[in-house]
Amino acid sequence: MRKIVEHSQLRQMLSYRICYKDKSEQQQIKNQLKDEVMSAYGDKWIRLAEGTRSAIDEAMFMATEKGFSFMSKDYLTRHGISKRTLDRAFNFLADKGLIYIVYRRKGCLNLTGKPIYLFTSHSYFKHWVNFLSLDVALDVTANVAAENSQTSILASDSEDIPVSTSFELPNNNLKELSNKDRSEKADVDTDNINDDLDYLPSYIDRTFGTIYKAHFGLDIKRINQLWTILQQQAYKVNIEPENVPQAGIWSLKQLIGQMKIKKIKNLYAYYTQIVKDKCHEIFNQELEDMGADLSQSISFSLPYD
Incomplete structure (x- = not known):
């Protein structure tokens, strides 16, 4: 079931303090997020369309501040890709456990609006899980890391x-x-x-x-x-x-x-x-x-x- 984030909750999330102290720390966080995404894609990362990589990269950069990105699909399509391509890319990251997707409320209706991408390896993710009362295992990142490690071991062992x-x-x-x-x-x-x-x-x-x-x-x-x-x-x-x-x-x-x-x-x-x-x-x-x-x-x- 999709989780709806209220307008008041989003305002509180946006008002939360930035996690890094300077640009150097921000770049370290960005590199960590990008390394995990590239590891999930493997050799397919370099073969993705440039627009797809740019859209993911921009979402990761925004997430360095507070652990989430809420840029709309209309905004990200300026990289020259379709909304369908964006959906495939972010659904792939969600399936790998790298992001958790919640949705803003659409106006005053009981409908989901634009997505918010919570990056699970960010230090603020546990805070957003508690704040939004998400039904998510807090060790999801560790599980994904273990799975990727096991896949790498199998891949190397299979050569022998x-x-x-x-x-x-x-x-x-x-x-x-x-x-x-x-x-x-x-x-x-x-x-x-x-x-x-x-x-x-x-x-x-x-x-x-x-x-x-x-x-x-x-x-x-x-x-x-x-x-x-x-x-x-x-x-x-x-x-x-x-x-x-x-x-x-x-x-x-x-x-x-x-x-x-x-x-x-x-x-x-x-x-x-x-x-x-x-x-x-x-x-x-x-x-x-x-x-x-x-x-x-x-x-x-x-x-x-």
């Missing part, structure tokens, strides 16, 4: 996971698959499949395991191997965790379809390439959803020693 290049799928099952029509697979006993899949590690998507077993039988080691390949590529491309199962399921179906029509010599390399291409496709879609301008090329220059 050994993957056997002698990956093969059962040939006998493949012959059966090529000789039967897909419609005959509808008779598979899904109850038994689901019972057997209880042995799968919890981090593997059950739909992924179900598809594998329906065509090749239950082989937890090989399913885990396929899922490990998927995780490696997903972390390298840096797609959102909720989109990883989608990439794996689509790639496994493509592999099965290709195995029905032709002989694949190196299944490991073939599957890896399918997953890699799908992850890049999802990554680009995520950028578009965030308002990134994919038509611009990005160049980097390194300073000379």
